[in-house]
Amino acid sequence: MSKSREFILVIFIGAFISFIAGIVFNKSICLFINIFGLPCPSCGMTRAYISLGHLDIKKAFYYHPLFWSVPLILLGYKNKKIIYILGILFISVWLVRMYLYFPDIEPMKFNNKAIYVRIFNGLKNIIK
Known part of the structure; x- marks a missing residue:
């Protein structure tokens, strides 16, 4: 299997798992927030694109100021320099x-x- 097909397969598997997590937790489709409780670096991206679809660019930037960079990531995923720069930008x-x-x-x-918040709180209650 080629690298690009592996990359696309990983994206689809992640999207499927996120979708299932969204249904189970009835909160968000983001695995990161459903497992750790913290928003991920791309948190708000879906809402940004929904706002963009309604032509509300100001709200799109509010929900995630880097929504415009996703096409660059998809087009330049083979260029490590672009991915590293965008990764540092996302984390910043x-x-x-x-x-x-x-x-x-x-x-x-x-x-x-x-999940981790529930486990931590359960352990905290047991220890008390």
Whole structure:
């Protein structure tokens, strides 16, 4: 199997798992927030594209200021330099958004029903 087919397969498997997690947890389709409780670096991307689809560019930038970079990632996934630069940019924007908005403002809300949060709280209650 070629590298590009493997890449596409991984994306589809991740999307399927995320979709199932969204149904089970009834919160978000993001595996990261459903497992850890924290928003992921691409949190708000779906809402940004929905806003863009409604031609509300200001709201799209609010939900995720890097929504425009996804086509660059998809087109340049073989170019490591582009991926590294965009990865650093995503993490930088994520840190700023976590500082400004976490844990109470959408889309940077904390998920109290996340798997690790439930496990931690259960262990904390047992230890008491």
